[in-house]
Amino acid sequence: MIDRDRLAVLLTAERERFAVANPRSKAAYDEATHLFGRVPMTWMNKRAGGFPLYLASARGASVTDLDGHSYVDLCLGDTGAMAGHSPEPVIAAVQRRFAEGGITAMMPTPDAAWVGAELARRFGLPYWSFSLTATDANRWAIRLARALTGRRRILFNSYCYHGSVDESLIVLADGRPASRAGNVGEPYDVLQTSRVVEFNDADGLERELAYGDVAAVVMEPALTNIGIVLPEPGYLDAVRAITRRHDVLLVNDETHTFSAGPGGATALWSLDPDIVTIGKAIAGGIPCGAYGLSADLAEQALGRSDLDLVDMGGVGGTLAGNPVSMAAARACLESVLTDVAFEHMIALTTRLAAALRVAIASHQLPWSVSQLGARVEFRYADPPPRDGTSSAAAADEELDDYLHVFAANRGVLLTPFHNMALTCPATTESDVDTYAEVFTAALLDLG
Ligand SMILES: Cc1ncc(COP(=O)(O)O)c(C=O)c1O
Numbered sequence: 001m002i003d004r005d006r007l008a009v010l011l012t013a014e015r016e017r018f019a020v021a022n023p024r025s026k027a028a029y030d031e032a033t034h035l036f037g038r039v040p041m042t043w044m045n046k047r048a049g050g051f052p053l054y055l056a057s058a059r060g061a062s063v064t065d066l067d068g069h070s071y072v073d074l075c076l077g078d079t080g081a082m083a084g085h086s087p088e089p090v091i092a093a094v095q096r097r098f099a100e101g102g103i104t105a106m107m108p109t110p111d112a113a114w115v116g117a118e119l120a121r122r123f124g125l126p127y128w129s130f131s132l133t134a135t136d137a138n139r140w141a142i143r144l145a146r147a148l149t150g151r152r153r154i155l156f157n158s159y160c161y162h163g164s165v166d167e168s169l170i171v172l173a174d175g176r177p178a179s180r181a182g183n184v185g186e187p188y189d190v191l192q193t194s195r196v197v198e199f200n201d202a203d204g205l206e207r208e209l210a211y212g213d214v215a216a217v218v219m220e221p222a223l224t225n226i227g228i229v230l231p232e233p234g235y236l237d238a239v240r241a242i243t244r245r246h247d248v249l250l251v252n253d254e255t256h257t258f259s260a261g262p263g264g265a266t267a268l269w270s271l272d273p274d275i276v277t278i279g280k281a282i283a284g285g286i287p288c289g290a291y292g293l294s295a296d297l298a299e300q301a302l303g304r305s306d307l308d309l310v311d312m313g314g315v316g317g318t319l320a321g322n323p324v325s326m327a328a329a330r331a332c333l334e335s336v337l338t339d340v341a342f343e344h345m346i347a348l349t350t351r352l353a354a355a356l357r358v359a360i361a362s363h364q365l366p367w368s369v370s371q372l373g374a375r376v377e378f379r380y381a382d383p384p385p386r387d388g389t390s391s392a393a394a395a396d397e398e399l400d401d402y403l404h405v406f407a408a409n410r411g412v413l414l415t416p417f418h419n420m421a422l423t424c425p426a427t428t429e430s431d432v433d434t435y436a437e438v439f440t441a442a443l444l445d446l447g
Pocket of ligand 1: 134135136220253255
């Protein structure tokens, strides 16, 4: 359906326009000679335009780059800024903390207990602990799961992403488990530490758990890192029933699926995991991750004198639960990512999803649109892929790059990875309509 020659010409033209419009970002990139890959973190080299845009400032749903362009930000730090950029209550809480003194002190603050209680109310798990990232929340949840079950392996869905968690870099390739392509310095053979099944494949899960060596299933209730892949009716109930039957712990990673609502997909779909992990948005952009445990697991873990949960047993970080993260998380959950805010975000995202569907249909493209609350994504496949592997097969990097640079050149920022658009409490109707117009214009140019 896509004329590849035309696409290549359009992409070159958009990149030229991008380079002309962004000389300061380009110069900053060229000058960063002592950064590994010229960027603070190597994933920032995922740059559709040829170099990354440099941030000058950001507020609400808008960011401004070094060249003075303002953008409607639908990337929102790939969920880290789902509360919006620098929301006032979070700024105030952090400034108060800075002014009082005590940024990190190896002492708890009462904010942490408030946040724990609020996460318990939202996600239904009674006991919470903190990290600085979702990756670490997953790592520590996995360690606890291994310790408490006495089993070694962790099961993941093919093409999942849970951060740079060693065990999770496993996929199905031609139906067989394999280390994910590009796995950097694999510390041990992932085939020995992990099992993998497709999302939406309850029979596959039953088969893999029957080996009896899996401590936990770590999964997103909907895949969000290979497009959005939604669960089919009955699938998540089957996952819970099968994991229970095999005495395997179920870990819901809500880092992205938090977009589904105030209590993530866990609350929206009445799920009953043993552990929830989360990070990114919960502290309004200040680093903070968390994991919540069932009463039974917490009691078992604390009752085990052989587990060093206090010193160097492998679960912990000096800065985890620091006063700034806790003050920010409290402000964010109390006053920013509220029930009312989610209603607003989800309504706008539903409006955007409808507009994207209209644009795709009017160009008769075989693409589909999936929505998970405040997050929406189109995929180059129709019907929408039902698992990670088929969604991966529908990827088209050149088309992604074109659509991303086209949008950036017209004032809309999308996540650098695939085609996710996310709304925050400050996003407006006009913001989502602008993106829908830009997207429609990009399709028009494609012919
Ligand atoms: C579902 C999920 N879990 C965990 C992570 C890791 O988050 P972080 O990189 O902030 O540790 C990500 C990052 O994209 C994610 O999508």
